[in-house]
Amino acid sequence: MMGLNTSQRWGFALLFGLIALAGAEALFWQGDIALQQLDAAFEGPSLAEPFGRDHFGRSNFARLASALRTSLLMAICSVALSSVLGVALGMAAGWKRGAVDRTLSFVVNVLLALPGLILVLLFGALIPGSFAMLYLAISLVLWVDYFRLIRARTISLIRSPEVEASRLYGFGVWYIFKRHLWPNFRKDVYTLSCFGAGNAVLALASIGFVYVGLKPPHAELGLMMVELFPYYSDAPWVLLQPLCAVICLVLSFHMIAGTVDE
């Protein structure tokens, strides 16, 4: 991770800016996302409420920061689960082949038969408004990419002379993974993780937007857009906040990947 290119530096700056924003709210403002003050609806920005108030007079800053924390948590958790699962199972399938490979590849084909968002929608319907369910669904969609890449890589690497030599010397699975496989995977897993994080944020916002994701009064970026859209003519600046937040968040993950400028 030594030499960061320009795009990655800007990406990290953007991401840390968003994290700082969400963190500062939790530390210093500590607003309530559900507290309504109907007489203060669409109140302009002030020091106490830097982002103004929404149609129910709720604190926009509190809601935006809470939504950002939810999205970030979803991105980090689902990337963590899917990458560990994808790498571990991909290695198992590529290394053992046989029944393990056939079973796992079958499961992957089931998952690939449907577009990912449809799968997430169906899972979202299972327990409406459940973060855990969405987390599971998004991870289930994301791990497939890791699995396919790692499986293909493992099949060719495991036959290479250096791995064969290591195995003949009697080195264990962990040593071979650390010494031979991981250095080969690292870069691609990193790129996949960055785009996976972006996709997790997009998926969460998307199903919030069609009203199947997290439920009100929960603050969630996609849900905030639907809620605020009817009030566009009253206060366009309120609607712009979740729009910009989603774009900045996803953009930062894509820029961190560092492959944007090809």
Next chain:
Amino acid sequence: MLIKILGRRLAQAVFVAWAVGTLTFFLMNLLPGDFAYRIAAGRYGYDYVNQAAADAVRAELGLDRSVWLQYLDWFRDLLRFNLGDSLVSGNPVSQELAHQLGHSLQLALFASLLSLLIAVPLGLYAGRQVGSALDRASLFISVLLRAQPVFVIGLVLVLIFALQFQLLPVAGFGGSRYLILPALSLALSMAALSSRMIRNATHQVLGSSYYQFARFKGLSEQQAFTHHAQPNIALPVVAFIGIQAVSLIEGIVMIESLFSWPGIGHALAHAIFGRDVPMIQGAALVMGLLFVLINLLVDLCCYWLDPRQREEGLQ
């Protein structure tokens, strides 16, 4: 080879039908809450629901039987292409889907055509002039568009063209005026990726040794491009359309919901919200099959475009 392509996609279609059917059925049966009450509320209005109404609905729809019996029942119906009746509206699902499928296909087709109309000229030009101002501008816009969900693109278009300048309707369905904004939003989100893909393919082909050779042996730029570059650019681009089928289907769900377009995606989101099991199954099934169909068409196009695949089949 052709048989192999058809066989593979047919197997996938059967597989999708089985997987979607089973998955949605069991997912929906695990839902908390009483179906009968929800359906009774949907039919008679929330103020008129009582135990008797719920029981009547339960008996009528056979919701009191065991899960396995209901599943077997559904599967038998599927084999007869009978998708059942919507639990909310009472109409046959297949009838509603047939009605909606046309609208979804219309949207998908126009969006795909529009995205190609944007992406192909832009990609070809940027690929010929790598590093030019237009190339960098298209990269910047593409990165920006890729960072947002497709419905944000739709929202922004609505804000600009419908609310600000009042040129086009905000949402709904009617004449061709209603098709423009949804199709354009989908097209932009797809073109953001495919234009870069076309640009890279063009750049690669123009730098290749076979293209250089065609130029050296005396073909004009136009001739070399038509006979040596075009087929080789077309192949990865067509294959990429298959990959984009995922974003097309996902985009249809989002965009139809945003614009209240009466298609399958809108129906799916509504059905999930209303827990209308047969409708969810039907809509997800059609979405899955549409996905397979697009992939099949792409496979066939690649087969037709690539003489190598055809020769492989002859041997």
